[in-house]
Amino acid sequence: MAEWIDVCKDSDFEDNTRKLVELDDTDVLIFKIDNNYYAVDHFCTHADYELDDGEVDLKECNIKCPLHDAKFCLKTGKALTPPAFEDLPIYKVRIHESLVQIWDEPEYEEG
Numbered sequence: 620m621a622e623w624i625d626v627c628k629d630s631d632f633e634d635n636t637r638k639l640v641e642l643d644d645t646d647v648l649i650f651k652i653d654n655n656y657y658a659v660d661h662f663c664t665h666a667d668y669e670l671d672d673g674e675v676d677l678k679e680c681n682i683k684c685p686l687h688d689a690k691f692c693l694k695t696g697k698a699l700t701p702p703a704f705e706d707l708p709i710y711k712v713r714i715h716e717s718l719v720q721i722w723d724e725p726e727y728e729e730g
Contacts, residue, residue, distance in 0.1 A: 623713070623720040632719055639671050642723050647710055649721060650693055652677055657693040658710035658721050665689050665703035 626632075626640055626649060637650045639661060646661035648671055657680070663670055668686040675682050680693045689703030696707035708725030 621722060621724040623715065624723050626719040626721055629714050629717050629719050635677055637671070637675070640721060642721070645725075647721060648682075649710075649712060649719070650675065650682075652680055652693070656712035656714075656719065658712045659691065659693060659696055660708040660725065663687075663689055663691075663703060664698060664705035664707055 624642060626638065632638065632651050634651055634654055637648055640647045640649055647658050648661050649656060649658045661670055662668065663684040663686065665684065666686055668684055670682055670684055672685050673682040681690050681699060682693055683690045684703070687702050689701065690699040691697065691703065691707050692699055696709040698704055698706050710725055711722035713720050
C-alpha cells in the first residue's frame with residue numbers, strides 16, 4: 620500500500636540542492652529548486668546509469684545524464700534529448716508538518 624515517507628526536515632534541505640533517497644528497492648533523487656521540490660527515478664532510462672552526479676540546469680529545471688548526455692525534465696520526467704526516449708518515473712513530494720515527504724509509488728506525466 621502506497622504511503623508518504625519522511626525524508627528530512629524542510630529546513631535541512633537547502634535550495635538548489637539534491638538528495639538521494641532509498642525507497643525499498645528503488646533509489647529516488649529529490650531536488651529543491653527555487654523552493655520547489657521535484658523527485659525522479661535515480662537511473663537514466665537509456666542506459667540504467669546513475670543520475671545523482673548529473674549536471675542540473677536550474678533555469679530549465681532539467682538534469683543531464685553524465686554517461687551519454689541525455690536530458691530529462693525534473694518537473695515531468697520527460698526525456699528531452701536522445702539517446703533517451705523513455706521518460707523517468709516521477710514521485711510526488713510535499714511538505715507536511717515541516718517534513719519533506721515523498722509518495723513511495725512513481726507516477727508518469729500524461730501527454
